[in-house]
Amino acid sequence: MDQAQEDNSQGFQNEKQEEPTLEQQIVQTAEYPNSPIEIAITDAITKDGGLGIKYTVYLIKGLDNQGSFEVFRRYNDFYELRVALIKKWPGCYIPPIPEKLLGSGNDAEIVQIRKRLMEIFLNVLTELPYIYYSEDIQQLFLRSTNTEINKVFQQQKQVTSADIIDRFKRAFPNLDVRDSSNSEYMLQISTFQGQLKKSQVHLKQYIEQSQVVAQTRKQIQNEKLNLFFGSLPLYEKVNLTEYVYGKENLLILSNPQNIEPLTKLLDQLKEVYKKFNSLDNITDLFRFELKDAESIQQSLTYRDQLLIQRANQEQKMREDQAELAKIAAGKQTLTTITNSVFNKAKDQSQVKVEQKISEGQQEIERLSQLYNITTAIIATKEIQKYRKTRINHYHKFLRQVQNQEQQVYECENELLQKIVEECERLSEQQNIQS
Known part of the structure; x- marks a missing residue:
């Protein structure tokens, strides 16, 4: 192995690091899973949106080291959140949610299946601290009062390869990166x-x-x-x-x-x-x-x-x-x-x-x-x-x-x-x- 490969195999730790932000400090120092996180979808309510249109909101309640939270979110909010996470963390595992349906998603059985599986989605995210403590989860999805948070995710700026590399360096500072061969x-x-x-x-x-x-x-x-x-x-x-x-x-x-x-x-x-x-x-x-x-x-x-x-x-x-x-x-x-x-x-x-x-x-x-x-x-x-x-x-x-x-x-x-x-x-x- 030549010197360049040897340096690369040592990961990101030898590169010059900027002063970490609060979010970066949480990512690097959080003692998860010792920090207790409680999160659950406690209810699913189907509402009348007028003109014969119905929609379902899911009540999310929880507690983490940032405090308690309680927020209503629709299926599309979950969907767009996951799309945003996939774009920002490509190559990383992002837990699934139930797939989109061509027909109504307000059928009682469908609502209950979504409720159960989307609660699993949220709980799995708590096991990924570098994602759970990101702005997308903490400030937007769990704590924002915006009732159309799905549009906020849709309107986020395009993610570049440089953005992704920088994010990975912060989340995985000691990653053992090796040559593609x-x-x-x-x-x-x-x-x-x-x-x-x-x-x-x-x-x-x-x-x-x-x-x-x-x-x-x-x-x-x-x-x-x-x-x-x-x-x-x-x-x-x-x-x-x-x-x-x-x-x-x-x-x-x-x-x-x-x-x-x-x-x-x-x-x-x-x-x-x-x-x-x-x-x-x-x-x-x-x-x-x-x-x-x-x-x-x-x-x-x-x-x-x-x-x-x-x-x-x-x-x-x-x-x-x-x-x-x-x-x-x-x-x-x-x-x-x-x-x-x-x-x-x-x-x-x-x-x-x-x-x-x-x-x-x-x-x-x-x-x-x-x-x-x-x-x-x-x-x-x-x-x-x-x-x-x-x-x-x-x-x-x-x-x-x-x-x-x-x-x-x-x-x-x-x-x-x-x-x-x-x-x-x-x-x-x-x-x-x-």
């Missing part, structure tokens, strides 16, 4: 791409299977409610009434004295069934991981596009060099040989082309540098982070499933316990009377 990084990325493609095939199958099971469970829950508060009360009235000699107080589900407390428990159970279906969470796990795989694939695709951009820039520079050679040789037109006006124009054209060549060369160098940087980010950070995140999210989803199953069980058990207690009370009453 480094086989270790290339092998890691190639192996990871193969794993991604394989997992995506299986995830699509898992989504279909879990959706069927989740829908089946909803049907079973509805049938269970119909059994206890439809069929069994009717059975008591039609079949058991004659056996108790018209004494309805010996019945359970059709007993007028029990209707009010049992109805209250029934309403609670209905609400729990509506709020919690842990199998929906399993579907979300597979659905989010599939979108997640597509998101990390975007990072890899951007890296490949850098080579195309550099090749296009090199071709453009060759054309400019050919144009410069023509000007220098005085081959533009015959009049340039004798006409001073045209000679002056030739000089101006030559300066302009030379400037284009110089700028093109600088852009080629930046694209090469950016390719090496994104390669290092993907190989040393994003792949490892992606694998670790997959396991952590899986464990988190399992805990959520357990918690939701526990709440459903407790609500069902409370209802059944009430029915059993009433049976025991009536049995004791009959024993006393006999």
Whole structure:
């Protein structure tokens, strides 16, 4: 390895650093994840925008070391935020959100899916402090009172390769950047791409299977409610009434004295069934991981596009060099040989082309540098982070499933316990009377 490569392999740390801003200090010194961050989408409200147009807003609440926040955001705000982050952090993993729909996004089921998955999106961003503490998240998305924040993101200035390199230097000051020919990084990325493609095939199958099971469970829950508060009360009235000699107080589900407390428990159970279906969470796990795989694939695709951009820039520079050679040789037109006006124009054209060549060369160098940087980010950070995140999210989803199953069980058990207690009370009453 020559001296230039050796210096480059040491990353950004040897380069002269400007005095960091407050945001840069947060990025470099935040002790995440020790700093607690709470963020959740607590509600989704569909509103009437007039002229028969409806829209849904999602209430985001949270707390971080900048204080508490509470803000309403629409799906398009999430969408444009993610587009802005991809432009500013190309090659870096940006978590996914549900895809845009051609039809209405206000369907109740779609709203709930978006609510769950966009909350995951926000929570994953908290694990990326260099993004979470950026202006786009802190000042704009979470704390701005602007109700059309999506337009703010759309109107942001175009991001240049120089901007991206500068941002990466601040976010990853000790990044081990190597020459593009480094086989270790290339092998890691190639192996990871193969794993991604394989997992995506299986995830699509898992989504279909879990959706069927989740829908089946909803049907079973509805049938269970119909059994206890439809069929069994009717059975008591039609079949058991004659056996108790018209004494309805010996019945359970059709007993007028029990209707009010049992109805209250029934309403609670209905609400729990509506709020919690842990199998929906399993579907979300597979659905989010599939979108997640597509998101990390975007990072890899951007890296490949850098080579195309550099090749296009090199071709453009060759054309400019050919144009410069023509000007220098005085081959533009015959009049340039004798006409001073045209000679002056030739000089101006030559300066302009030379400037284009110089700028093109600088852009080629930046694209090469950016390719090496994104390669290092993907190989040393994003792949490892992606694998670790997959396991952590899986464990988190399992805990959520357990918690939701526990709440459903407790609500069902409370209802059944009430029915059993009433049976025991009536049995004791009959024993006393006999």
